[in-house]
Amino acid sequence: MxxxxxxxxxxxxxxxxxxxxxxxxxxxxxxxxxxxxxxxxxxxxxxxxxxxxxxxxxxxxxxxxxxxxxxxxxxxxxxxxxxxxxxxxxxxxxxDVHPSDGAHKGRTVRSTTCTGSNAIRVQRIDIPSHFSDGALGCDPLVDALEAALGERSGRDADDETPEAMLLAAERRALVFEAVRQLASEQRELVSRVFGINRPAQSVRSVAEAWGAPKSRVDRMLARTLVELRELFVDARE
The missing domain is CATH 1.10.1740 (Rna Polymerase Sigma Factor; Chain: A)
Structure with missing residues (x-):
């Protein structure tokens, strides 16, 4: 040591x-x-x-x-x-139980200033890049999120070098720590879109599940990614 x-x-x-x-x-x-x-x-x-x-x-x-x-x-x-x-x-x-889709219907999506617990759900991860309009597909933060979250833990550890495993673990830890600091509804949105502990969804399907206009969810995701980028950069420094 x-x-x-x-x-x-x-x-x-x-x-x-x-x-x-x-x-x-x-x-x-x-x-x-x-x-x-x-x-x-x-x-x-x-x-x-x-x-x-x-x-x-x-x-x-x-x-x-x-x-x-x-x-x-x-x-x-x-x-x-x-x-x-x-x-x-x-x-x-x-x-950290997922709110039911019914609980979201009939109310609007709160702004990024809302507060909540800092728990984060991470389990099975499978992230297709399928945002509803493709506008976020070239965002460097999206690439970083998909690269980190897409490194599935289910692979045979014996097939990787210890150095590669360490790098992957460090990268995932930084991403998850940044996500953990988001407000509860922001975390819910990120978990749905990026497939954290659930199959990934498009923004359109999230909006339908929440009973909110897609444009509002799009804006919320954009604001969330800006905040997440700042948290991710701070975590790496």
Whole structure:
């Protein structure tokens, strides 16, 4: 871990990534054990979904772990943090129930200033680029979202290098963290259009489900993407 921290201080991203990948490989049993403890109440979340959460928790442990404090090893601390992160994520996923389409009918779509819980639903991801009018298809943020969300966790991990897996996990974590900070109805819109935890929908179909004019949903999506772009950029800095 000291080598990882030194590489970070030296701004040697390639070395830091390689060392982090080696660390993840060495604690893979810890990650799998933490995930296994949460499967009984994970609902529709897959083991791969929870593993992504556990991986990021382990990487954050590198910054927090102090070998001079206490008697726990890095593996023990990493297991505790990974299990806790998976438990919290599973509970958020279970509590963040989709509003029924009927609940949306008869009311307008709120502006981006509305507030709500910060839970975000992420599970099966399959994103065709099928916005209702194609106007957003060339947006760089849309490309970033589709690239990150489209990296399905169900692929055989043995077919990828640890470095590639780490990069993919980091990219997804940044995107999901940005989405998590959106207001609740913005998150609902993004989850529908980009297929987060549900089949992807066109803007037109979302508008029909919500009982709102398509033009209003189009404008809401455009404003949401502007805000999401700012959050995504801030998260990468």
């Amino acid at each position: 000291s080598r990882i921290m030194q590489a970070r201080e030296d701004e040697d991203a390639a070395l830091e990534r390689r060392l982090s990948a080696e660390l993840l490989r060495s604690v893979r049993p810890v990650i799998r054990r933490a995930v296994g403890k949460c499967l009984s109440f994970a609902g529709t979340l897959s083991p791969e979904d929870l593993e992504q959460v556990a991986v990021m928790a382990v990487l954050r442990t590198v910054d927090k772990f102090d070998p001079t404090r206490g008697r726990q090893s890095f593996g023990e601390v990493a297991y505790f943090r990974a299990r806790t992160a998976c438990e919290q994520y599973a509970r958020l996923h279970a509590s």
